[in-house]
Amino acid sequence: MKPVIQCLLWLSAFCFSWFSFLSEPGAGYPADGREEPLVVIDTCFADTSICPGDTIYIAGQAVADPGTYLFTSGLPPGCGPVLVLNVSERNTYESRLDITLCHGENARFGVYTFGRTGYYEIRLPSGNGCDTLIYLNLVVSDMGYPSFQTEPDDGSGNGSIDLTMSGDGLFYDWSNGASTEDIDGLEAGRYEVVITNADSCRLTRTVEVKKLERFAVPNTFTPNGDGINDYFNLLASEGAPQILAFQVYNRWGQLVYNNESPDKGWDGAFNGAPQAADTYFYRIQVERQIGQEEVLSYQGEVLLLR
Numbered sequence: 663m664k665p666v667i668q669c670l671l672w673l674s675a676f677c678f679s680w681f682s683f684l685s686e687p688g689a690g691y692p693a694d695g696r697e698e699p700l701v702v703i704d705t706c707f708a709d710t711s712i713c714p715g716d717t718i719y720i721a722g723q724a725v726a727d728p729g730t731y732l733f734t735s736g737l738p739p740g741c742g743p744v745l746v747l748n749v750s751e752r753n754t755y756e757s758r759l760d761i762t763l764c765h766g767e768n769a770r771f772g773v774y775t776f777g778r779t780g781y782y783e784i785r786l787p788s789g790n791g792c793d794t795l796i797y798l799n800l801v802v803s804d805m806g807y808p809s810f811q812t813e814p815d816d817g818s819g820n821g822s823i824d825l826t827m828s829g830d831g832l833f834y835d836w837s838n839g840a841s842t843e844d845i846d847g848l849e850a851g852r853y854e855v856v857i858t859n860a861d862s863c864r865l866t867r868t869v870e871v872k873k874l875e876r877f878a879v880p881n882t883f884t885p886n887g888d889g890i891n892d893y894f895n896l897l898a899s900e901g902a903p904q905i906l907a908f909q910v911y912n913r914w915g916q917l918v919y920n921n922e923s924p925d926k927g928w929d930g931a932f933n934g935a936p937q938a939a940d941t942y943f944y945r946i947q948v949e950r951q952i953g954q955e956e957v958l959s960y961q962g963e964v965l966l967l968r
Contacts, residue, residue: 711750713792718749725749754792760799764863769800776800803861805829810867814874814953815850821871822846823853831860875900875952879944882965885930894964895927896946906957907947910964913940930966939968 712718717726721736725747733745761769768777772786776798784796808827815821824844825834834841837854845853850873857865876899883894894910896903902925910919910928918932930937946960 709748709750711752713752714754716792720747721745727751752790752792755788755794756797757794758797758799760801762801762803762861764803764861765805767802769798771796771798778802803859803863805857805859805863805865808857808865808867810869812869812871813846814872815848816874817876819847819849821848821850823848823869823871825855825869827857829859833858872952873900875903875950877903877948877958877960879946879960879962880964881962882967883930884967885936886968893927893929894944894966896948896960898948900952904949904951905946906949907945909945911943912937913942918942936968937966939966941965 710718712725712728715726717724719725720731721733723731723733723736725731728749728751731745731747731749733747734743737743737745763769763777766777768775770776771784774784776782778800779802780800782796782798782800784798785793786796788794806828808825811824811826813820813822813824822845827843832843834843835856835858836845838845838848848871850871852868852870854866854868857867878897880891880894880897883891885892885894896905896908905921905924908919908921908924908927909917912918916932918937919928923929942964944960944962944964948958948960950956950958
């Protein structure tokens, strides 16, 4: 028998071998020399491969598992009466990852970006045509937000910082060398702390310890318009004082000033008329803005000089 092989392309996916088995001269003939009809056996062979979980359709039938399949109907032209399909399964790649990120970080796989705690199944194309499967267990280490309470320095280096933050395995590195959560004995100034948790995530914050407000009331003023000591007012060591009440009385108990211009104070006049050089009496209430909120009261005498 002499085979004649013909290779056909079907849908650019399969290569078929066409075998026509012809009787050689003298072979297969009866002994009496009479010629019998030519015997032709047409069989179409094909091989293909699929990825796990994929389905292909041959002659209207679904094929999802590797194996050998025979089809006798619905075949493409030139292939019949039998199609023998050998299906193999290509390798796929699977990976299981447990990743911990710090807040603000992202995990990237191909075109995909992940930045939130969760479980993800990721499919990425691979060189053999099958998807690479990645099962990702992603945890974002949330350090939370620290809160700070400060006490000001009254000038003797007694300021403090009280830090509050939830979490285990926290390490504190302060710019003054301290490694405790709370620190005290501080002069007024700015202090930086680097907080590191058990996942090696870091958080940096800067805290200011302010200087405690101190107030003073002068005992004289000279409202003569020379720009020097022209106003009588409460003096604050830090910023402008928050004055709640400010009254000035002359020696006869007449109210000559009632906090009309708290940003400047009393200019030594009453109803637009300059007051005589004399001793006046004041009552002042001020609210402390730095440190523990409290209202302080001052009263006494001030000498107006001209």
